Structures are given as C-alpha cells and as structure tokens.
Amino acid sequence: MTDIGLQTRSRLSLAAPADYWALLKPRVMSLVIFTALVGMILAPHRIHPILDAVALLAIALGAGASGALNQWWDADIDAVMSRTRNRPIPGGRVTRDEAFAFGTGLSVFSVLLLGLAANWFAAGLLAFTILFYVVVYSMILKRRTVENIVIGGAAGALPPVVGWTAATGSLDVAPLVLFTIIFVWTPPHFWALALLKSDDYARAGVPMLPVVMGPDVTRRRILAYSLALAPTGLLPWFLGFAGPIYGATAAVGGIVFVALAAMVFVRREGPAARLACGRLFGFSILWLATLFAVIAAERLFA
The missing domain is CATH 1.10.357.140 (UbiA prenyltransferase)
Incomplete structure (x- = not known):
C-alpha cells in the first residue's frame, strides 16, 4: 500500500x-x-x-x-x-x-x-x-x-x-517580539521530540541534530536554548505591551522550562531519559499556549 x-x-x-x-x-x-x-x-x-x-x-x-x-x-x-x-x-x-x-x-x-x-x-x-x-x-x-x-x-x-x-x-515591535519568542522556542521544543524519534529520522535519512551530532550535543543545545528562551519570554512585559500577570506567568513558566530542560540534560539513558524528553515536549506546548493566552486576555479585559 x-x-x-x-x-x-x-x-x-x-x-x-x-x-x-x-x-x-x-x-x-x-x-x-x-x-x-x-x-x-x-x-x-x-x-x-x-x-x-x-x-x-x-x-x-x-x-x-x-x-x-x-x-x-x-x-x-x-x-x-x-x-x-x-x-x-x-x-x-x-x-x-x-x-x-x-x-x-x-x-x-x-x-x-x-x-x-x-x-x-x-x-x-x-x-x-x-x-x-x-x-x-x-x-x-x-x-x-x-x-x-x-x-x-x-x-x-x-x-x-x-x-x-x-x-x-x-x-511594529510587538509582533516582532512575538515572532522572536516562537523562533527561540521552536528548537528546544522540536529537539525534545527528535530525541524521542531519532531512530525514525535516521531511517529516513533526515539530518536532525540527534542523528548527526548525537544526543549529548542535542541535550546541551536544548538547555542553552531554554536558558535563552526564559528571558525572551519576558520581553513583552519588559517592553510594556504586556502586564504584570503576563510577567509573573512568563517568569514562572521560564523557570519550569529551564528545569525540565536540565532534567533532559541530566537523564540520558533508559525510560527516565524518554520521560524527561516527553515532559519537556508537552510542557513546551503548554508554555507557549499559556503565554499567548495570557497576553491576549490582558489586552481583551484591560
């Protein structure tokens, strides 16, 4: 078929x-x-x-x-x-x-x-x-x-x-900041999935990071991008087009994101490693959706 x-x-x-x-x-x-x-x-x-x-x-x-x-x-x-x-x-x-x-x-x-x-x-x-x-x-x-x-x-x-x-x-600046948040978010989000599906990508001949440079390099990059993403998520509040609820949500969410990325970095073998990648992948979707929902709610109900 x-x-x-x-x-x-x-x-x-x-x-x-x-x-x-x-x-x-x-x-x-x-x-x-x-x-x-x-x-x-x-x-x-x-x-x-x-x-x-x-x-x-x-x-x-x-x-x-x-x-x-x-x-x-x-x-x-x-x-x-x-x-x-x-x-x-x-x-x-x-x-x-x-x-x-x-x-x-x-x-x-x-x-x-x-x-x-x-x-x-x-x-x-x-x-x-x-x-x-x-x-x-x-x-x-x-x-x-x-x-x-x-x-x-x-x-x-x-x-x-x-x-x-x-x-x-x-x-204007605001949409470009939203662009930057998603742009920086995409690699750690997708690489968490790529670690789980690296055999698939290798079989298909797609040069994803875990296939070409290995899982350890991928984990380091996930952590590095997550450390960059946490302050990037605060930019709407820092630049004044998002309010304190957004700022608090972004701060807490950024800390959790980095913590989960650190778990991916530390847990490198067996079911624990797969679980850590799965948690980061799932949370990354929740993180982005929550930040965008909060910034929209602040504007609608201001």
Whole structure:
C-alpha cells in the first residue's frame, strides 16, 4: 500500500474528507490560528469583525496549504517513519498529484482572500510564509543541514506577524517580539521530540541534530536554548505591551522550562531519559499556549 501511495496515479483516489483534513496538519494549523489571532488582538487598529474572521480564515487556510505541500514533498520520508507512515499519501488514500493540486490551489486562494479581506501587505507576508516553509524548509533545509529546524522555525514564528499586519497594514515591535519568542522556542521544543524519534529520522535519512551530532550535543543545545528562551519570554512585559500577570506567568513558566530542560540534560539513558524528553515536549506546548493566552486576555479585559 505504501508503494502504491507514493506513485503518481492517473485514477482518482478514494480519499475521504478526513484525508484532506489530515493533509492540512490540523494540530499545527490550530497553533497557527491561535498565534495569528493573538497578533490581531494586540494590534491597535482593527478591521471590521467579519473581515477579521475572514482574514483569520485565510491565514488558517494558508497554514493548511503549507501542510499539504509539505506532505506532497515529504511523502517518501513519511513512508518510512513510524509516526507519519499512515498519513494520506504514504497510506495510499491520496495521490501526490492530488495533494500538490490541493495545496497549491489552497495557497493561492488563501493569499488572495487575505489580500481582499485585509490588505496586500499581510497577503504578501502569508505568501512568503508558505513559500519559506515549503521551499526553504521542506525542499532545501530539512534534508541538507542539521540547522534545518533552527532556520526553518521562522515559518512557524510568522503567524502573529501576519495577524498583526492583517489588522494594521504595518509592522511594529510587538509582533516582532512575538515572532522572536516562537523562533527561540521552536528548537528546544522540536529537539525534545527528535530525541524521542531519532531512530525514525535516521531511517529516513533526515539530518536532525540527534542523528548527526548525537544526543549529548542535542541535550546541551536544548538547555542553552531554554536558558535563552526564559528571558525572551519576558520581553513583552519588559517592553510594556504586556502586564504584570503576563510577567509573573512568563517568569514562572521560564523557570519550569529551564528545569525540565536540565532534567533532559541530566537523564540520558533508559525510560527516565524518554520521560524527561516527553515532559519537556508537552510542557513546551503548554508554555507557549499559556503565554499567548495570557497576553491576549490582558489586552481583551484591560
């Protein structure tokens, strides 16, 4: 079935709607929607509520299009990795041609929709985000350099900037700080998972940090990035566009993040090491979601 799924077939697939939904990478898309919404909430100028909703929908569709095109390109890798081999393309439910057409069409539609609903500056940033994720990260960095997730993380950090520009038509310090937080957060978050799935990446030939430089170097880098992330998370409070509740949440969360990274650094073998990586990976998602939720709540209920 896997071999069939990777072939370009002339017949139509028997894909269900759920398979096309899976192409959108809905869990990743949900994070994009949330961080973009926070960028829109923080913006000082707002467009009409209905246009806000349409703009957010466009950003979501752009994120989903990126996911579909990523799966189109990475179908060969996905087929040999345990956590991805049942995705729609390697699972044989969607052809690569169909995924490419779906992702490309959705990309164009999302950019045009955002331009019409908000402004063309935001639409241009959305187009850049899609191209960066698909071309720069998926096609170039992922298979060629150990720094793939470090540089490629910029794509995942751009949604709050797109959300802000959709609301204002301009840039400012606040969305760039949100970008920086996600950008610094991405490596320790993803490397914790990569330590757990290093055999998968080795089998697929993807030069992730644990595969190329080993788990010990990966653990050191996770700790270093976590130490940098803790003060980075405080920047919104320090610069004055977040309040004391955010500041306290970021301070406590940063300490816990570093402590969990230290546990990953110390526990290097057996079930304890896997548990430490799993805890850091899970907490990193909670940390980011909580900080963005608090900064949005402070603005909404100020």
